[in-house]
Amino acid sequence: MTKRQKIVRVSLIAGVLILVMLLVLASCGGSKDEAKPEKPVVNTGPDTQLNVPDGYNTRRGWEISDVSPQYAVASATGLVAYLARIDESRYQLRTQNAVTGKAGWSGEAWRPLAPVDRYPRLLSLTKGDKQYFVTWSYGRLGEYALASADSLISLDVYDAATGEQRRVEVPWGDAPTVTSAGPGILISDGKALSAVVDPSTGEVSRTAPGSLGYPKGCPNCKKLTEVRGVTSKGLLVSGAKEFWVRGGWFSRKVAPKGTEPTSGVPASMSYGHVLAKWQKKKGAKDAATHEMWVVHALDTGKAVAQVRCRKPAISSGADPQLVSSPDGRYLIAGRLAFDLDEKKGYCFEETDGTRPLTLTSVADTGVAYGATKARNVTDALSGGGNPVQVNLVTGEPEPLALNVRLPAGDATGMGLFRWTDGKDRPHLIAYALREEN
Template sequence: MRGPRRGGVPGGGRFSRVGRFSRGGGFSRGSGFSRGGGEGTVRQRVVRMILVGGVIVLALLLLLATCGGGNKPATTKDDGAARKPVTNVLDRAPRLSVPDAYDTGRGWEIIGGSPDVAVAHDENRLAYLERVGGDRFRLRTIDPETGQRGWDGEPWRPLFAPDRFPRLLSVTKDAQEYFVTWSYGRLSADALRPADSIVSLDIYNASDGSRRRVETPWADAPQVSAAGPAILISDGKATSAVIDPATAEVVKVPPGSLGYPKGCKECRKLTEVRGVTEKGLLVSGAKEFWVRGGWYSRQGAPKDTDSASGVPASMASGFILAKWQKKKGASDARTHEVWAVHDAATGKAVAQVRCRKPAITPAEDPRLIASPDGRFLIAGRLAFDLDAKKAYCFEETDGTQPLTLTTVSDDGTAYGAVSARNTSDALAGGGNPVKVNLTTATPEALATNVRLPSAETSGVGLFRWTDSKNHPHLVGYPRRG
């Protein structure tokens, strides 16, 4: 395929193998006391009473130790969950066909884990959910660089039917990383009104697994996200609640408190709370968007665009991806649009690129994905180099054969597929796999059977596959060298 169209600034090692994990051994039975008579019997009875009393005291101590409060470090006790959730990839065959940059001779594998995983880059932890029995789930963590097990959360029951996994997110506030699991449903099977439903969240400190539980009433099906420094619950419209991951404080924001900008008629149409920034809620209307109590999109409109046309698509790593219409009268206003990334703190456009309008508008906007260090951003056919302040749109000049990107690493290597319908299709093998060097914007075709990484962290690519028994597998392969 041809190279991308470029945009720019507006206006201008260690890896160790991991063996299989197995359950620890239990207590073995010893020989009992034999019967006797006389003085020996009395002594034996005394000994028995002392032993029984000791056992009772020990049991009480164990009970107290396991019934502590909710904000305690997680344990690594194996209580009957999957015996070998993490295995050495050398213990199985065949190896997956992946890009040459990854070493399939080393790595780890999780079997039967959740579709969602979450990563705490600074803590070097990857979290996933696994089933415990028939109706409970538990959060587990590993070191993605080595595959070694970290802390485990306590098993819990979600509010909905246990035939599907709860959702899993990650959020960072003040340099502290958290994992968040959530479910939605009714506290009681006898509840009849939607108002009896709640959103239940467990917020884990990524460093030690200490947990806070938050439950808040919610009448409608919720949308829960964590792209900014807090957790956002919304109804997909103007009603929202913000949860501070550090304190578990819940602040509900009614539609009348969104701080509509003066003179923006379109802001009161199709109003939607989109996310949380360090400055406040990100809100949009039918056109234009703003941060409550902060900036307004007209102030940061990219060059050569209609300043009243911006609509946000997604957020990641302190940046907002937004779509803008060309200025009226521009020769390409009917065929092209502008995509820009904005600094979430100021609203200023950092980089922008011109793309052809699709023949059919996608049902979902592209999701912004950041490299682990935050320098590079990708979203569908779009890519941004924040250090160089450059942007790219990977497609042919007539808009055909767009490239859907799935992941990007710290060195600017991105992977994706040409002519895939969306990111899920590309990860499932749709389209033709491609590697792109974002520092030079040079695409390179890969073999058609290459499986694309769904993410990368700590120099390890994450790959998914499903076996013949429909068991999901997540494999971590390290980069070579």
């Protein structure tokens, strides 16, 4: 074979190989409609490896830094929202996919009314089948105000699914309390003055203190009157004793068995429920030492679950705040825990009321975390007290290592942990719940 023939033969072979490769690539292609969906992003884990309970896998998750102290979760969308500082005077609401750690939508940057060294407040709420994130600040009018008053509350309401942003400004005289446990955003002065913002329309409705629908025959209802929350039926209001929904139910008519019907006082709310404290019936052998803590359905007032706890283990000045698991089955509040499906309640303390347990979070698995000997939730999350985990199926607390950091919350199977590094930068870290074998 001549040298020229060899060159021709090699060229032919190379051409055949290229043709084969093109055919293979063509067969692997196809229209976009035929392409297989991409697999979810799998994060190999945050750089920061905290010492956390064994129920979390620190190799799976994500981490963000320089974030606001507060965060909010919309379980239906699987998003975690937080605030980021854009410059010296502007902030931006950003979202993160709770499972993958992939960035979601971001809102427009804005200047809050609060001082520039303070993050605006961040809330979440649900109305019907839609969830919202809400940021708010309070202060004097500035060049960006849309209303005329000496001072006002500026709220930005975001559709949690799309990021659609709505600005609402409400003239308000004194420092407000703003909450979102019901289907509306409640603004109050901590007493009988209130306004409710509809998150879907931005409409603001006010109810005069004299129009709160005081129940007949309830003198205590007109003492220390306070608007406590929003329900789908109307405002939840309380007096020195007893509470009611304006135009709806009255606590005296839904008093749990074995309690004084006129003794109910609401402590806190979560979506769809209110936690109330009741005195035992006079003459009961433990009436002097114990009281009842009861979870009521907000729309009807019906008692869903209850538990007996010692006095004065929980003082009125430190009412426990209800926290729900993402799926809504479990509720925790200080040393109290409830399984709404099983209609069970727990009070985690010794029989004499000592060594109370302060719970910080609860997952859909029914596992809750907290600490004994902690002053409050903030102290427990900062390392105060002795860490504990509780399975709410059995109700048995189990001690954890003293250096374990507790989760501040749970979102779609991810535990959320707060941490501040050596440069005083706040971090939000998510670790995945370990899958059961």
